[in-house]
Amino acid sequence: MGNVKRSPWLLHYDGSSCNGCDIEVLACLTPVYDAERFGIINTGDPMQADIFLITGGINKANQEVVRQLYNQMPRPKVVVAVGVCACTGGVFKECYNIIGGADTTIPVDIYVPGCAARPQAIIDGIVKAIALWQEKANNPEYVHAMYESQEEKEEKAEKEENK
Amino acid sequence: MAKQSIIPFGPQHPVLPEPIHLDLVLEDEKVVEAIPSIGFVHRGLESLVDKKDFNEMTYVIERTCGICSFMHGMGYCESIEKIMQVEVPDRGRYLRTIWAEMSRVHSHLLWLGLLADAFGFESLFYQCWRMREKVLDLFEMTTGGRCIFSVNKVGGVLKDIDDIMLQTIKVTLEDLAAELRIVSKTFMKDYTVESRLRGVGILTKEQAHNLGAAGPFARASGIKMDMRTTGYAAYGDLDFDIITSDECDSYGRCEVRIHEIFQAIDLIGQCIDKMPKGDIATIVKGNPNGEAFVRMEQPRGEAVYFSKANGSKFLERMRVRTPTFANIPGLLETLKGADFADVPLLILTIDPCISCTER
Numbered sequence: 001m002g003n004v005k006r007s008p009w010l011l012h013y014d015g016s017s018c019n020g021c022d023i024e025v026l027a028c029l030t031p032v033y034d035a036e037r038f039g040i041i042n043t044g045d046p047m048q049a050d051i052f053l054i055t056g057g058i059n060k061a062n063q064e065v066v067r068q069l070y071n072q073m074p075r076p077k078v079v080v081a082v083g084v085c086a087c088t089g090g091v092f093k094e095c096y097n098i099i100g101g102a103d104t105t106i107p108v109d110i111y112v113p114g115c116a117a118r119p120q121a122i123i124d125g126i127v128k129a130i131a132l133w134q135e136k137a138n139n140p141e142y143v144h145a146m147y148e149s150q151e152e153k154e155e156k157a158e159k160e161e162n163k
Numbered sequence: 164m165a166k167q168s169i170i171p172f173g174p175q176h177p178v179l180p181e182p183i184h185l186d187l188v189l190e191d192e193k194v195v196e197a198i199p200s201i202g203f204v205h206r207g208l209e210s211l212v213d214k215k216d217f218n219e220m221t222y223v224i225e226r227t228c229g230i231c232s233f234m235h236g237m238g239y240c241e242s243i244e245k246i247m248q249v250e251v252p253d254r255g256r257y258l259r260t261i262w263a264e265m266s267r268v269h270s271h272l273l274w275l276g277l278l279a280d281a282f283g284f285e286s287l288f289y290q291c292w293r294m295r296e297k298v299l300d301l302f303e304m305t306t307g308g309r310c311i312f313s314v315n316k317v318g319g320v321l322k323d324i325d326d327i328m329l330q331t332i333k334v335t336l337e338d339l340a341a342e343l344r345i346v347s348k349t350f351m352k353d354y355t356v357e358s359r360l361r362g363v364g365i366l367t368k369e370q371a372h373n374l375g376a377a378g379p380f381a382r383a384s385g386i387k388m389d390m391r392t393t394g395y396a397a398y399g400d401l402d403f404d405i406i407t408s409d410e411c412d413s414y415g416r417c418e419v420r421i422h423e424i425f426q427a428i429d430l431i432g433q434c435i436d437k438m439p440k441g442d443i444a445t446i447v448k449g450n451p452n453g454e455a456f457v458r459m460e461q462p463r464g465e466a467v468y469f470s471k472a473n474g475s476k477f478l479e480r481m482r483v484r485t486p487t488f489a490n491i492p493g494l495l496e497t498l499k500g501a502d503f504a505d506v507p508l509l510i511l512t513i514d515p516c517i518s519c520t521e522r
Contacts, residue, residue, distance in 0.1 A: 014181050016204045019518045020229025020310035022180045023273065027299075030276075030292035044176065061202045062182065065174055091226055094214050095207040116229055116310040 007039040008078075008133050010126070011049030013069055015102065016092070017056025020116030021083035025053055028126070033119045035126055046072040051129045053122075057085045057098045058105050070106040076136035078129045080110045083117045090115060165190045172506060174203050179510070180277070181517040189503060197498040197506075199491060205521040209481050216476040217243060217451060222313055227483060228519040229310040230273065231461045233266045235483070235519075236315035238459045238468040241395060243317045245455035246472055249447055253397075253439040255319035260397040261332070261434050262306070262314065264427040268336070269298040270462035271420045271427075272343075274514045275350065278417065281508045282359040290346050297339055301332055319444025329435045336428045347421045360414040364497035364509045367411055376493040377486045378464020379423065380513050382407045383415035390460035401433050413512045420514075450474055461486055463514045485519035 014022045028035040029042050036042075043049055046069045058066060070079070081102045084090040088101045102108050109132055112125035168189050174182030182203040188196040211223050225236040237259055244251060251259075276291035299309045305324050306312040314321045324332070350356055366376070371384035381388055382405065389405040391398045406422045408415035451472035459466050464486030471480040490513040497509050 012180075013175050014204070014518075016206050017518065018226045018229045018232070018311075019181065019516065020226070020232065023229060024310060026180060027292065027296070030296075031289050032293060032296045046175070056204070057206070059203075059205060061205065062174070065182070065203065069175060091223060092206045092208065092211075094211065096210055097205050097207040115226075116308075118309065 007041070008050035008130060009043045009048055010040045010051045010053060011043060011046050011069065011073065012053045012055070013066065015054055015056030015062055015066060015086060016059050016098065017083060017085055018116075021055035021085070021114075021122075024116050024119055025055065025082060025122060028119045028122050033123060035123050038123075038127060038130060040126065040130070047074065049073050050077055050133055051126065052077060052079045052106075053082055053126075054079065054086050054102045054106075054108075055082045057089045057092055057100060058102060059097045059099060063099065063105050066102070066105050076133060078110065078133045078136070079106055079108045080112060080125045080129050081108045082112045082122055082125065084113055084115045087111045087113060167195065170503070176507070179507075179515075181515065183510070183515065183517050185498075185506075185510075187498075187503070187506065192503050194498050194501050194503060194506065197495050199495065201517065201521055203521070204518045208522045209483070212478040212481045214477075217472065217478050218317060220478065220481065221315055221317065224481070224483070225311055225313060225315070227485075227522055228516050230270050230516060231266055231463065231519070232311050233262050233315070234459060234461050234466070236313070237263060237396070238457055238466060238483075239470070239481070240315045240317050241459070242455045242457040242468045242470040243451055243472075245457060246451040246453045246470060247317070247447060247449070249318050249445055251319050252442040252445060254323075254441045255443045255445075256397045257434050257438050258320050258324060258443060259315070260401070261324070261431050262302075262312070262320075263396065264431045264434075265298055265301060265332075267427045267462045268339075268424050268431075269295050269302075270514075271424045272298070274420060274462075274511070275346075275417070278508070278511055279350075281511050282356065284349075284356065287346070287349055287356075294339055294342055294346070297335055301335060304328065305332070316444060318447040319442070321444070323443050329438060333432055333435050336431060340425060340428050343421075343424060350417055350421060357414065359505075359508065360417060361410075361412060363413045363505050364501060364512055365412050366493055366497050370496055371411075371493060374492040374496060375489050376464075377489040378461070378514075379416055379419045380464065380490050380493060383419045384411045385409045388465070390458050390465050393458060395457070395459060397434060400437065401430055403430060413508065416512045450476055451478070463487055463516055463519070464489060466519075483519075483522065485516065485522075487513065487516045487520045490515075491520075 172185040186198040224239040272295040279287035452474035454471040467484040469482040
């Protein structure tokens with residue numbers, strides 16, 4: 001897996017956002033902003049995606065969907081929370097159906113603020129995500145952890161407990 | 164009879180920017196029935212009336228949807244103005260109309276792009292979105308935001324547009340209309356595009372009426388219904404016709420929306436020519452007491468705003484009925500008997516806005 005240089009694939013899922021960030025994410029991929037020049041491509045298939053862009057907060061209905069999408073992605077993977085709703089819950093934080101930001105459900109690496117997040121900020125987030133993704137892919141410890149079987153993980157945990 | 168099978172569609176699907184889940188009952192390649200389940204975007208936005216006062220609610224209601232955000236704020240403000248019997252100054256009404264019609268232009272261009280994407284015409288998708296950026300630039304220059312504008316307030320608008328900017332808007336939109344005329348030829352006359360649209364997803368006038376369809380979806384089935392004719396904001400002073408089509412299929416829906424973009428550009432031109440001088444907002448004092456009901460034509464169809472106040476700072480109840488909600492029964496009707504490959508296209512033809520619907 002080592003020595004990954006570029007061309008991660010990107011998956012976008014709308015949590016419970018108001019559409020503002022979604023259309024900005026899409027606008028990033030169209031000619032005026034053209035995030036695809038950084039070698040990424042938008043895909044609809046989580047099993048082929050490396051970067052996960054999530055917009056909007058988490059509610060009870062989409063929590064399972066988000067978790068499933070995250071688990072289906074192959075490692076190494078990077079999660080970018082786009083918009084203030086995905087970061088903290090935003091203006092909807094006090095609503096009865098909102099649990100909170102994306103980090104209540106999955107580990108988030110990069111936070112892009114804004115309501116709605118501007119395309120420039122989203123592109124900045126994507127560029128940072130690419131760097132982090134390359135770092136993860138070229139990190140021997142992280143790569144080794146990817147190939148550990150369940151038994152090995154349990155052994156490791158036991159050893160640490162004995163210490 | 165062929166064996167029936169159920170295929171889940173969504174909530175995460177490449178063609179859908181937003182999550183909606185459908186269980187499609189298939190017989191071979193034909194859809195027999197579609198069972199929707201929604202709730203992935205539900206936030207409980209209306210409950211915030213307990214926590215935010217009626218002025219702050221303007222900005223919350225705007226965040227119902229990022230595509231038609233201006234009109235949501237405008238509908239809410241009009242309902243409060245109706246309760247408090249506030250007269251919005253003429254210039255305020257005209258500015259609202261300009262921004263509302265600009266929202267319509269950008270929303271329909273967005274839809275045309277997504278439609279092109281759904282039938283696999285990527286370059287057409289890019290062309291539509293490139294043109295849409297021009298409208299967004301105008302929004303950024305006049306309001307400061309690209310999706311969420313926050314220029315409405317109870318009693319008028321917060322920002323004024325000066326004469327030079329008004330002329331810039333007019334010139335830019337005229338250029339846009341010229342470009343759109345070229346692109347619309349591809350939508351209307353291209354053989355491959357027509358073969359994907361014509362005769363797909365037929366909804367007759369009677370069905371559309373019985374199922375309570377709204378907006379361009381209903382107008383494409385020949386129903387003459389447009390809330391702008393009720394004359395809210397400055398629409399009473401402007402001259403326009405209701406655009407309808409008798410095609411009753413996806414082609415008709417595309418046609419209606421393309422003509423509506425030209426109509427919106429024309430309406431903005433009329434507003435700029437007639438733009439009155441004066442204040443942009445009246446000063447509002449006190450708290451609302453009573454209830455009001457406002458109907459408004461959004462890019463997707465008729466939206467209804469209901470506010471109930473009890474004389475305190477906080478409203479008692481705020482309710483929005485959005486056009487996509489009215490169009491879902493019509494969508495399920497068009498899906499019956501459709502090919503499986505046409506399902507994404509048919510879902511798009513109602514111009515779904517799930518975050519409006521679920522709030």
